[in-house]
Amino acid sequence: MTRGTGRGGSPAAPSSTDVARLAGVSQKTVSRVFNDEPYVSADVRRRVTEAAERLGYRRNNAARALASGRTRSIGVVTLGTALYGPASLLMGVERVVRDTGYALRVVNTMEGDPAGIAGAVDSLLDQGVDGIVISEPIDEAGENGDMAPRVGVPVLVIGAPPFVTAPAVLNAGDGADLMARTATEHLLALGHTTVHHLAGPQRWYAARDRLEGWRATLTAHGKDVPEVVTGDWSAASGYTAGRALAEDGDVTAVFSANDDMAIGLVRALADAGRRVPEDVSVVGFDDIPVAAYVTPPLTTVRQPFDAVAQEGLKRLVHAIENPDADPLPPSDPPIDLVVRASTAPPPSRTARARGRRTSSRRQAGTPAARPEGGAAPQH
Amino acid sequence: MTRGTGRGGSPAAPSSTDVARLAGVSQKTVSRVFNDEPYVSADVRRRVTEAAERLGYRRNNAARALASGRTRSIGVVTLGTALYGPASLLMGVERVVRDTGYALRVVNTMEGDPAGIAGAVDSLLDQGVDGIVISEPIDEAGENGDMAPRVGVPVLVIGAPPFVTAPAVLNAGDGADLMARTATEHLLALGHTTVHHLAGPQRWYAARDRLEGWRATLTAHGKDVPEVVTGDWSAASGYTAGRALAEDGDVTAVFSANDDMAIGLVRALADAGRRVPEDVSVVGFDDIPVAAYVTPPLTTVRQPFDAVAQEGLKRLVHAIENPDADPLPPSDPPIDLVVRASTAPPPSRTARARGRRTSSRRQAGTPAARPEGGAAPQH
DNA sequence: GTGAAAGCGCTAACAC
DNA sequence: GTGTTAGCGCTTTCAC
Secondary structure, three states: OOOOOOHHHOOOOOOHHHHHHHHOOOHHHHHHHHOOOOOOOHHHHHHHHHHHHHHOOOOOHHHHHHHHOOOOEEEEEEEOOOOHHHHHHHHHHHHHHHHHOOEEEEEEEOOOOOOHHHHHHHHHHHHOOOEEEEEOOEOOOOOOOOOOOEOOOOEEEEOOOOOOEOOOEEEEOOOHHHHHHHHHHHHHHOOOOOOEEEEOOOOEHHHHHHHHHHHHHHHHOOOOOOOOEEOOOOHHHHHHHHHHHHHOOOOOEEEEOOHHHHHHHHHHHHHOOOOOOOOOEEEEEEOOHHHHOOOOOOEEEEOOHHHHHHHHHHHHHHHHHOOOOOOOOOOOOOOEEEOOOOOOOOOOHHHHHHHHHOOOOOOOOOOOOOOOOOOOOOO | OOOOOOHHHOOOOOOHHHHHHHHOOOHHHHHHHHOOOOOOOHHHHHHHHHHHHHHOOOOOHHHHHHHHOOOOEEEEEEEOOOOHHHHHHHHHHHHHHHHHOOEEEEEEEOOOOOOHHHHHHHHHHHHOOOEEEEEOOEOOOOOOOOOOOEOOOOEEEEOOOOOOEOOOEEEEOOOHHHHHHHHHHHHHHOOOOOOEEEEOOOOEHHHHHHHHHHHHHHHHOOOOOOOOEEOOOOHHHHHHHHHHHHHOOOOOEEEEOOHHHHHHHHHHHHHOOOOOOOOOEEEEEEOOHHHHOOOOOOEEEEOOHHHHHHHHHHHHHHHHHOOOOOOOOOOOOOOEEEOOOOOOOOOOHHHHHHHHHOOOOOOOOOOOOOOOOOOOOOO
């Protein structure tokens, strides 16, 4: 009764033993052929391949994993959102993982998920993975006392400090504060006396990094550090923040921690009669695909998701396959400020004073050049 | 030498036999406890749990899969893009899969990928999955002669015809043409004599469905069916299409197959001096998060991604676990037209004639009400 | 170059 | 309620 069952009616899948029998070789030889091991004569190799083809054989991964102790899969912990950043990172990771010959297992953490990252990592470990990628984790500490989960496989953390204990812990995507610096400096270079910041939720490391980069730049230039307004990444929260910011006639430049919020912000400013960029300049973050096509086209910092994923995964796979070797060194991702039409020099003092009085909704037809970002938006 | 190796230095993971020994029971009993099988005394259960805890035992999934023939994982084939639609669907699927107790394996297909969907499905089958979700496939036929891959596990196809052969093939997310109908009818109801369509790439079933819904509505109402303009889902392509559409003074209403293209379209119209919605009404598709905050706030059709994922997965899991039962019937997803400020009745004839002459760029300050979508965008 | 034997850690079927 | 006996389909080790 070796050929067993296959409940449900479908015939049992052929095993390497079946292939071996058909090809007239030993089971081990079949294994050799499928693992591209040397020392198999061309003739035998051909016979095996043919037999396998004929039977529709595909090797059983569970058995392979059981016998070898390696699952040849990598798990990724990601946020359960379609936000452009996390989603882009995930796609980047998938692309690279496939090329490395590993399979990808995905687990989400929701914000406010009681189990949090530790739970997600745990479920990956349960499933069996050879390495783990934690993408843009948020800091659940406080709700969830025990941080620093202990993991037995190499881990790559993207966009956060390495807060796990593992045989190898790698980091990638730490450029956020530098990018925030670039954005802030662009605004300062245009002549703004200071720059306001519309921050992301501070439980996100990504949000903290951007805030830090902004603050550091202001301090380095001896500028005032205005109070921070915080959103939740959504355009809706950007809109709310924009309402508040528009009240303050001193605001001439805002650096938003992502593009979605920037778009909501721009809309709120427009609704309040403050023009972008004549009255207020806005810089976003991410360079989402529509950024070049909103009104006005958004100046923003492009995140190098693919580069980060590729570089990080390469190092992770290296750590998996060479447990005793030194880890590969990280390399710095490029920084890419895309200047479009949402930034300009600040308005003159007198113009600003006027704006402060006329805080009500501005009528169309105000005699002022319309900020048309040129014919074809640049991207 | 039973406790073997653990190369790299980490000690070998404990097995259920180790736990059994420590708890003073048989290995099978440990298995019972971990599978929540009945007929285990509370006392034994406690002892086993404690022993497992102490050893840091976690059961080996490879062994489980090998012995049971089930991997307890579901594979999903998705497009390798961060496009809002596919990304939302993937997140929705993950969320539901976890609740069902299955693990999720993800494989992308890139557009133009030579292996295509068949290749992705194949790699999933290689990995070993109990069921497969194919999300928003595109039609690679022509490049890739052999369609209809033969699969041995149940398959759920989201947003496309069931083009595989499998023990169970389920469908979900077929509401697109109905939604397109709703969008088109909204425009017709406003008084537009006809509606133009900015379509998605026709290799996507999703794009075809929307086009068909649009065409059918026009035909049903006895309207002209204008020539279709096609984009690639991006705002950039929407912009290009908008340039062309703006030339044609007869265009007063456009239904765009997604929101990104709609945003590019709106911008192109604005650049050409055609106001939205006074001169041209635009309806999008998806209801992406920024849709309520662009200028003007976009009227669009919201896609019920979560509902589709949830309902589809429920049926897939049912098919996996009850191979001989009848499949669960599909249920119709809700249709949700979100009316914002990008749609309005068509301009009067005379106004339109005027617009046709002045095809050049309109100056700001034109005496015309500004399309301010009200204070707080509705969402 | 190839094969035989052992066993990875579980679940399945049955005995007690 | 609990234990025993067999494999699941591979990889590993070592013999030839």
